Amino acid sequence: MTIYLPIAELPVNIFTLLALGIAVGFISGMFGVGGGFLMTPLLIFLGVPPAVAVASVSTHMAASSFSGTLTYLRRGLVDVRLGLVLLTGGLTGTLAGVVAFMLLRRYGQLDLVIAVTYIVMLGTIGSLMVAESLRALLREWRGEKANVKRPGAHPWFLRMPFKMRFRQSRIYVSVIPVVTIGFAIGFLGALMGIGGGFILVPALIYLLRVPTLTSIATALMLTLVTMTAAILMHAVLNQTVDAVLGLVLMVGGTIGAQFGARAGQAMPAERLRLLLGLLVLAVGLRVAVDQIVTPADFYAVSIDEAAR
């Protein structure tokens, strides 16, 4: 059974889309990430124009992150104050990302920039996660205790001016790195069609030293707001949000996420991080291979939106 996507302007099998949503939702529920970094390339592979894929995935991310945020809010794990400070940077970053998206598309370099950003971000984060979780697994295998790092002094960037206390996260740090992290996540999210959860969570844990669960909960809240803003901005500036595509994806995604979360809870944390690291690395490598291997056709045709 096929369904015609009114904005992407092509027919797609509805079950393929649902299965895609469920599969990506399962992974995102299992690892506590948005899954946009998987969803966007898969949609492009199905023939959805990249601009429509990036914009429509943000609806799916808004839905699944809202569902997650509600759960964490009930358990009182969201650091709303930290979230709001991250957001001041995040929203500016999202707007900058959408504008950059528009400019790059005009100059024909959007695909390249998206690909290079994917390779760099996924390659770096993936390698770091794999290395870190392998070390943890090795320690466990040797029977050593994990050495919890508790350095007395904060690194230099947390000692910058404009300090602020975030009670829920039990930290007292400068707002400058917090806003900068927010900006970077918002920018990358709008440009790459990713929620940035898999970048934000490690950033909060390792850079700002926020407790793990609070990091995940706050990252989800941030994803919710930046993705809702991304929907609006893409709809107004680019007119590339396909509501039908988004609806099918989010229905599949929210169902898949529930089963994924259950599967994730049954697995030790280090192994989970290793798996996610490998997955992130694999996606990054796939994009890299596409960019490096000699293309079958040296020419590509794009439609000038301005002429429409």
Added chain:
Amino acid sequence: MRRLAAPLLLFALALALAGGDARGAELVLSLSKARVTITSNFTGDTIVLFGVIAPGEAATPARPQDVIVTVRGPSESFTTWRKERFLGLWVNADSRSFLAAPSYLAVFTSRAPALIAEAEILRQEQVGLDNNHLLQRIGSDYADVVPQDPFRQAFLRVKQAQGLYFERPAGVEFIAPNVFRATIPIPGTAPIGPYEVVVKTFADGALVSRGALDLEVAKIDFEQTVATTAQDHPWLYGLATALMALAVGFIANLAFRRD
């Protein structure tokens, strides 16, 4: 078969009318439907073109008639990019703009165009993909270039791979000496908008008659509402989509709540 009944009836009528008048190379054309509507289960459609050549001009073994049908979709501007290797990556290096090129282009002929007329006439009448005008902007100049131009060839190649440009050298068949038929496939990815069907008949290597019909590909009902809202009321559309996402998230949270 039912949808073909109406046009067939029309031909019978046309034949009867044309019968009395032997002079004048009149061409009567009809499409099985003039409007392709896109609904949520649209995966493509097929339109059948019927044509009647005035009996005086009917094909005989001594004087064969040739028919060339060209279907052009709504014009759009395209950019063709050439990739080059830069620091190990393939980068869009050079580009050409194709201004107002048809977004869909199909050419159906009764036999290979080279057999129908001289190359010069074929070019004049824009027969075939290679002879169709494709206006390019090169710097500040506007021109169509030679068919061997690599950008032009690449453009045709990419559009053919997308299934939006094609040539069918035996796509027009005569079902009677003066009645012909062509089947026009409209793929699921066909662009929305007005299409033009141009028919030219040739005999002895010269143009005998020409005719044109309009065809429209349009989204209707829900698809149209969604597309026009996204265009005309982007704020409303964005808000509605965002609210929909939040509602789905909320429902999922309630449905799977475990505490």
